Amino acid sequence: MFNPFRRNAGVAWQRIGLASELPDLHDDEGYRIAPRCKAFNIPKEGGSSEPVEDIDMPGDMKDQVLVFKYKGKVHAVDHQCPHSAFPLSQGNLFDIEDFGITLSTGIMCPKHDWSFDIITGKADRGTYKLKVWEVQLRDPPAGAEDDDKEVWVRRKQRIG
Template sequence: MSFLNPFRRAPSGDTWFLAGLSTSFPNITASGTTPLSNPLPCQDSEIAPGCKVFHVPNNDSSLATELDMNPGTGTDSKEIAPASLDLRDQVVVFQYQADFHAVDHSCPHSSYPLSKGTPFDIEDFGVRLSAGIRCPKHDWSFDLVRGNGDRGNYRLMIWETQLRPVAGSGRSTADDKEEVKEVWVRRKQRMG
């Protein structure tokens, strides 16, 4: 919707896309010690990278495709290494301390892939205020809620995440403690 024309449709680059089931994302709980790309156990007892990387075309988010974090290990001939595409068109989705986060794959300071970054707690006198991600190239950090950098005026692009019930299913995990949800992601909407 446009301010000048309220009946105009939203750009297709702002649509939601499905990133996967909540059980397919490992829950990273260790602060500052585990890089996102490390293989970790998921809730459904499989081993998977701590994050998923998606190529999201700027003009149509519905065409988002997941990139293989380990190219050459699968059988699909369409595998694309994350480094072979422009990092600016990629988003990293991960679960940290039971919260889902989605950020640009490219560090705003050095254009280094943040799938190699490490999530950590932002604390003050032992009180957890927020969560952040540290880029390993120059050790710069960014807030995962607002995108603010710890140095300079660099700002990390934060994407919106939403957990939705699985369509047509009331499935839950084996121990019935947590319902299985779908993780949906879209570019953060600009206000004004």
């Protein structure tokens, strides 16, 4: 049913693949994202997602989403740094901590060393904000492994 009071009600979910296809980046030293993540071109006006062939040469990143698993949880953010238009796939992940307690997870752009919270999108300086995508883990179709899940993403819905 269509709800006229909800913005972007028609924004489609895009299938990315199986969660098992994304290695957990926390298992590696350094937490560098590429080449162990995936990037997809997802057009704003519908259409299906297409994988980016070479993540080190991402081309036009305006409609690209970066999908990765960190500490067992799947995340999706814009591939392009909102400050410097640099590919975040070349950045590093880190834990945002306060007095030894992990509060969130951040990603650092290697071009200017700006950091962004991958949960809220907030930058460590300035008013720039990284676009964070919604992620759903769905049961796979019949015949797939029972313990695996399908990863689906969509642009985060704006409230208000």
